[in-house]
Amino acid sequence: MTQNERERSWLFDFRSSETFVVVTVSIAIFTDAFIYGMIVPIIPVALVKRVGARQEDAQSLVSILLAVYGATLLIGSPLFGYVADQSRLRRLPFVIGLIALAASTALFAFATSFPVFVLARGLQGLSGAAVWVVGLAIVSDSVPPERAGAAMGYTTIGLTWGFVLGPMMGGYIYEYMGWYGAFVVPTALIVLDVVLRFLMIELPRKSRQAKHESHLHPSHSGNGVSSYDTFNGEGIQSPGHASLCQDHDSEGAPLLLSSRCADGGQKKATILSLLVxxxxxxxxxxxxxxxxxxxxxxxxxxxxxxxxxxxxxxxxxxxxxxxxxxxxxxxxxxxxxxxxxxxxxxxxxxxxxxxxxxxxxxxxxxxxxxxxxxxxxxxxxxxxxxxxxxxxxxxxxxxxxxxxxxxxxxxxxxxxxxxxxxxxxxxxxxxxxxxxxxxxxxxxxxxxxxxxxxxxxxxxxxxxxxxxxxxxxxxxxxxxxxxxx
The missing domain is CATH 1.20.1250.20 (MFS general substrate transporter like domains)
Structure with a gap:
């Protein structure tokens, strides 16, 4: 292997590694939560000074903005979830969420009317939906089940500290640097987020699962089939599935399996199946x-x-x-x-x-x-x-x-x-x-x-x-x- 090939291999392995993916998603969650929180203490002031709202109306206007965020978060979550599951790679909706966050931050910085604040808060809700839904799905794809809990633990650090540091630093920076100065830190975080999201290499789910299986069951790596193959989302059946379907009328056959075999094993489930x-x-x-x-x-x-x-x-x-x-x-x-x-x-x-x-x-x-x-x-x-x-x-x-x-x-x-x-x-x-x-x-x-x-x-x-x-x-x-x- 040449030096260039070794470097390319090392960069590919690092950029697609579990550690790099988890760190990238955790920083994305931190950035989104931080920008969400840093706006909270300065919006009431901005509504009065930049929009011209009356002081007694500020509380009701802030409530409207919070409701807009919650509404777009609720609407965007199933939308991004469906799009991400239909895509071969989840990177595109993840990047769309980043674009929504950048646009929201820019609108906040230059807003001088309440409708623009509403639009900015709505885009922020869409960004939150993309970061959480798609980001956690990417982590779940990238980490084998036996390490899923530890990986999710890292993401909570980004969320909580974003929520805590955002309001604290937002008010402090605004007090000492003014309205436009308050957006210096969010802009720097977005730049870092851009770099990391484009550096991250998301392996196709089938390739990622094959990599996990080769570590867990080396003896199965040749044929690519193991008892855990259903986790790859490619519809691979376990080795005994065909024989079970042939004997599905027998007394010992699982009831759920019988219902699947009745239509040739092709019955499709949806996310609503999990709610049963x-x-x-x-x-x-x-x-x-x-x-x-x-x-x-x-x-x-x-x-x-x-x-x-x-x-x-x-x-x-x-x-x-x-x-x-x-x-x-x-x-x-x-x-x-x-x-x-x-x-x-x-x-x-x-x-x-x-x-x-x-x-x-x-x-x-x-x-x-x-x-x-x-x-x-x-x-x-x-x-x-x-x-x-x-x-x-x-x-x-x-x-x-x-x-x-x-x-x-x-x-x-x-x-x-x-x-x-x-x-x-x-x-x-x-x-x-x-x-x-x-x-x-x-x-x-x-x-x-x-x-x-x-x-x-x-x-x-x-x-x-x-x-x-x-x-x-x-x-x-x-x-x-x-x-x-």
């Missing part, structure tokens, strides 16, 4: 609860700490670092999921959330001990949110993978992983929309103690279907896989 069994709806419920918890905290905690501890806006913002710190352990949470299974880790996550919310209702006095207790409880709540989020993301991937193993060729050559993450994204958006309304209304009418108690009970109730219907513990699942090989 409880696992996907339970994953969606976990995502909704996780988003509701995070946004409810974001909505009520700053004002409550200002009132209770007499803090300013900087102190109220810094306390969110306690919620964000546990995301640095997201990779370890993901590895724990890979070892223990989603059911165990998800149950632990809901348990921590219930405990943190219930105890937080006793944070009512301005003493050093109370402040220290709040920080500890926020660390616990941040751990809960990270555990539930990573568990839900991993479960979506495993639900689709397990369905394809149990129903060979059910989706033909179009595995619906991106549409699965579209459902995840829509559940997250639902929590973003409902969380502030519910938490804010309860706190206004019934107080902080009632609000935290309700959220704690919500976590406890959500844990019940997760315990009974989510993926089996990893040891039992591994035993099932081994017995089928």
């Amino acid at each position: 069994s409880p696992r996907m709806p339970v994953a969606m419920l976990a995502t909704f609860i996780m988003a509701t918890m995070f946004v409810a905290l974001e909505t009520t905690l700053p004002l409550y700490t200002m009132e209770t501890f007499n803090w300013g806006s900087s102190g109220a913002g810094l306390v969110f670092l306690a919620v964000s710190l546990p995301t640095f352990g997201g990779v370890y949470i993901g590895k724990a999921i890979d070892r223990m299974g989603v059911r165990s880790m998800g149950t632990i996550g809901f348990g921590m959330g219930c405990l943190a919310w219930v105890l937080m209702r006793f944070i009512t006095s301005n003493t050093p001990g109370t402040i220290a207790s709040l920080v500890i409880l926020l660390l616990l709540l941040g751990s809960s949110i990270a555990a539930i989020e990573i568990t839900a993301m991993t479960e979506v991937s495993q639900v689709i993978g397990d369905y394809e193993i149990e129903n060979p060729g059910a989706f033909g050559d179009k595995s619906p992983i991106a549409q699965g993450y579209a459902l995840f994204n829509m559940s997250f958006a639902g929590g973003q929309l409902i969380g502030p309304l519910v938490a804010g209304a309860i706190r206004v009418h019934s107080g902080w103690s009632t609000m935290t108690l309700v959220l704690g009970v919500m976590c406890a109730v959500a844990a019940i279907p997760f315990v009974f219907f989510s993926g089996p513990p990893q040891k039992r699942k591994q035993a099932e896989v081994n017995s089928s090989v």
